Amino acid sequence: MRTGRPEASIAEKLEHYTPVPEAGCWLWTDALGHNGYGRMWLRGKTQRAHRVAFEHYVRPLLPGEVVCHRCDTPSCINPAHLFVGTLKDNMTDMAAKGRGKFQKRDRCKNGHPFDRVNSRGHRECLTCLRALWRAAELRKQARKRVGAVQG
Numbered sequence: 001m002r003t004g005r006p007e008a009s010i011a012e013k014l015e016h017y018t019p020v021p022e023a024g025c026w027l028w029t030d031a032l033g034h035n036g037y038g039r040m041w042l043r044g045k046t047q048r049a050h051r052v053a054f055e056h057y058v059r060p061l062l063p064g065e066v067v068c069h070r071c072d073t074p075s076c077i078n079p080a081h082l083f084v085g086t087l088k089d090n091m092t093d094m095a096a097k098g099r100g101k102f103q104k105r106d107r108c109k110n111g112h113p114f115d116r117v118n119s120r121g122h123r124e125c126l127t128c129l130r131a132l133w134r135a136a137e138l139r140k141q142a143r144k145r146v147g148a149v150q151g
Contacts, residue, residue: 010056013040014049017077025076026053036074053077054084066090072099 016030016038028038028049038049054067057079061067068090071081085093094100106114108125118126 010042010052013042014053014056014077016040016049023071023073024078025071025073025081026078027073028075028077032075038075038077050074050077050082053079054082058082068093072097 016028017026018029019026030049031039033039033048039046040049040052041047042052048067050069051061051067055061061084064086065084066087066089067082068085069076069081070083071078073081076082108114108128110125110128112118112125112127114125
């Protein structure tokens with residue numbers, strides 16, 4: 001037997017937003033995940049608010065479909081800012097807008113630039129790799145010296 005009040009309707013749950021007239025976004029004001037996406041408890045599990053909003057205002061999602069943001073604001077639930085695509089579509093959209101995790105990095109974690117000389121066009125730092133190779137070579141030579149002294 002269930003106790004307490006009945007679960008609110010989807011429409012009532014989707015009322016937790018603040019409109020931003022300048023951008024047209026509807027920013028979710030209830031729970032947010034660590035990544036900034038709105039979250040809500042619905043049908044016995046946590047769901048992303050923008051997906052619930054899309055299904056409520058537009059249409060149900062088919063298997064393999066993801067809901068993407070035109071506005072690139074994770075907490076936005078405005079159905080006019082949401083569109084459906086595949087995961088590949090979402091990644092392509094992210095890359096086209098320069099929002100990828102590593103796209104903005106122009107330096108390695110040690111501060112060396114990712115330029116043509118230092119990276120060969122990849123996100124790897126040749127300066128750091130050379131230092132690792134030198135350290136490995138020095139350890140190898142030290143092991144040989146220790147083995148020669150003991151043997």
